[in-house]
Structures are given as C-alpha cells and as structure tokens.
Amino acid sequence: MDTIENEGGISVRELFEGHGQVIRLVFNHLSAMSLKGAVELGIADIIHSHGRPITLSELVSALKIQPTKTSNLFRFMRLLVHMGLFSKTKVGGEKEEEAYGLTAISALLIKDKSYCLSPLVSGILDPENIFPLHFISKWFKGNDISVWETVHGKNYWDYMNQNPGLSQRFNQAMISDSEMAIFIVKDCCRKIFEGLGSIVDVGGGNGGFSKIISEAFPGIKCTVLDLPHAVANMPQTENLKYIAGDMFQYIPPADAYFFKLVFHAFGDEDCLKILKKCREAIAGNGERGKVLIMDIVINEKEDKHQVTEAKLLGDTLMSVSVDGKERTDEEWKTLFLDAGFTHYKITNVFGLKSLIEVYP
Ligand SMILES: C[S@@+](CC[C@H](N)C(=O)[O-])C[C@H]1O[C@@H](n2cnc3c(N)ncnc32)[C@H](O)[C@@H]1O
Ligand SMILES: O=c1cc(-c2ccc(O)cc2)oc2c(O)c(O)ccc12
DSSP, rough: OOOOOOGTSSHHHHHHHHHHHHHHHHHHHHHHHHHHHHHHHHHHHHHHOSSSSSEHHHHHHTTTTTTTGGGHHHHHHHHHHHTTTEEEEESSSOOEEEEEEETTTGGGTTTTTOOOOOOHHHTTTHHHHHHGGGGHHHHSOOOOHHHHHHSSSSHHHHHHHHOOOHHHHHHHHHHHHHTHHHHHIIIIIIIHHHHHEEEEEETTTTTTHEEEEEEEOTTTTTEEEEEEEHHHHHHHHHHHHHEOOOOOOOOOOOOOEEEHHHHHHSSSHHHHHHHHHHHHHHHHTTTTEEEEEEEEEEOOTTOOOOHHHHHHHHHHHHHHHHHHEEEEEHHHHHHHHHHOOOEEEEEEETTTEEEEEEEE
C-alpha cells in the first residue's frame, strides 16, 4: 500500500488501523458510563437475588423496563459481557437460552455486600467530579496547579469543603474503596497491625479504614485526622476518635501513622513535609513508631499491562486534579530516605494498591 511521506513513512494500512484506535479511545468513555449505568440499574443485585444466571426476558421484567427496550438491553449486556462485568451461559433444556451471571467484577457491585464498590463508581463518575477534566489542555497552557483552579478558581479540597454534597459522595466512594482492606488486616498483613496500641489515620476521610481496624483490633486506639468538612459530625466511639486538623501543621503521636491514598494526592515537597513530621514524632517518642502507607506503586516490569494502564491513568488524574502523582519503588525510596527513614518494605495487597511499611 502507499505510504504517506510527510507522515514519517507510515503506510495507509497503518493509518487505517490508527483510525480505528482513535475511535476506540474516543468510545472509551462509554466503558465507564456503561459501568455507571449498570450500577444505577442494579443489574448485579438483580442477578444476585435471582440466585442463578438470568435470561434476557427475566432481566427485562426484573428491571421493569419497557419490552420495546429488549433489544437495546441485549446489546448493552453484550457489551458488559465483553467488558467482563457479566458472564454468559446457556440455560434450559430443549429450548436453550442464553443467561447472564456474575463475575469477580460484578460481584463487587452487589449493594448488600460490605465490599460493594458501587459508591466508588457513582462518586468518581459524578458529573461534577469529572467536569473539570474537560479542561486539561486549558490547564496545561496556564499556571494553575490543577484543573479545579482552572475551572472553579479553587483547589479540589476547598471545592469539596464548599460543596458538602460532592464531598459526601467522594467520601462514600473512598469508604467503599477501603472495605476490602478487611481481608488484608485479618489475613495477609495481620502481623503488621497486631500489638499496636494506637494508630493515627492521617487524611482518613470518614474513617472507613479506621473503622475496620478498630473492629478487628479492639485494643488499638484509632484517631482519624482530616480536614474539618471531612470529619464533621462523625460519631466517636471508645477506640475510634476523629480530629479536625491540618496534617501539615500537626499529627498526633501514635505507634503507627497510617496513610491510605493520601501521598498520591500530593507532590514530593508536600509528601516530604508530612513524612518529616512523622519522623519527628517518632524521634520524640524514643524512636518508637512506624509509617504505614496503603497506596499505589508503579511497577511496569512486573504488573500486567492492564494494571499498569490503570495506574498510569490514575497518575494523570492525580497530576491534573490535585498536583499529586503515582510513584515507582525508586521514587518512594527517595522520599523515605530524604525524610530520615532507613528502611521500608512493600507488599502488594489488593486492586492497584500496595502496603508500604516504613521504619526509622
Ligand atoms: C484521597 S482521600 C483519602 C481518604 C482516605 N484515606 C481513604 O483512602 O479512604 C485524601 C484525604 O486527605 C484529606 N486531606 C487533604 N488535605 C489534608 C490536610 N491538609 N490535612 C488533613 N487531611 C487532608 C482529604 O480531606 C481526604 O479525605
Ligand atoms: O478520583 C479519585 C480516585 C481515587 C482513587 C480511588 C480508589 C483507588 O483504589 C485509587 C484511587 O483517588 C483520588 C484521590 O486520591 C484524590 O485526591 C482525588 C480524586 C481521586
């Protein structure tokens, strides 16, 4: 086939393929929006309560949608099966029919399960939350720290502070992201938490993780430190307290300083300030204490392609939304050593996250 000289010798066939890739990328937003639609329709809940794979006609009637939408639903389910949200099997005797079942993805969307991720899907894909992402190019050309300043004239946390509805949906999203941590705390990483007398969950939001810890280890006193709007009106219990404050100003002393998805929301300079505060607190406590970080570690060599892609998408989200970043092992190491820590250990835990133990 002909080549187009002024395009660096790319063949017309390659351009055809490139055209398909551009269309695929443009249509990519439909993956997220279809996931959101499936969550709002409650398809996973319907299949779960059905107790066995559900046929298209049974699904139409359970969804209480017009029969005229049957073929649209068939095509929607075909996409969701392709995306891995649902499985497709044959049911029935002589007159076989196709039926849809749950997969490891849709099992996480069942609303009565503690580890349900539906609030994460709706919270992160909230139109108000994604609107500023339409202005990435405008942000690149200007001097604003994030797209939130470009669009709303204030940073992410100030915007949240002034918009309690969005803040609540974001906090619910993060709580649902924490629920799976129960398996880590109880199983693979139990030893990391055993024997601790106190934990400060710094930037702990509504305390999703601390609730899990305080229930699994009644002997640990958990304190959630977060900005005033995030911890307002939170019910205190004997071993779970909330403090409104600024982690750049003060972090209360504890046996362990826990940070889940906090460092990825800040640049290196800010992370160093926070880590140095922890290091000082440990020194002031007779070198007793450690930092525990549940966050993302980019590992392009060992992670599957899809996992790296999700981490890199997250990195761009952090870069444009909050001046944060996802870090490689080397980048984490530099931060820890610069803050005065001597060693650390990374354990891959769940989803995209690792648990990093950092020692003085
Ligand atoms: C991405 S969220 C993580 C929430 C929680 N750790 C979790 O994973 O569910 C980051 C949190 O940092 C909090 N935060 C931001 N700036 C802070 C500051 N200066 N002091 C304390 N918390 C802060 C935010 O309010 C938010 O709850
Ligand atoms: O929009 C987000 C999403 C996340 C997030 C949620 C769940 C995960 O397992 C990883 C990342 O984190 C965010 C964040 O830390 C932030 O400061 C703003 C937005 C988001």
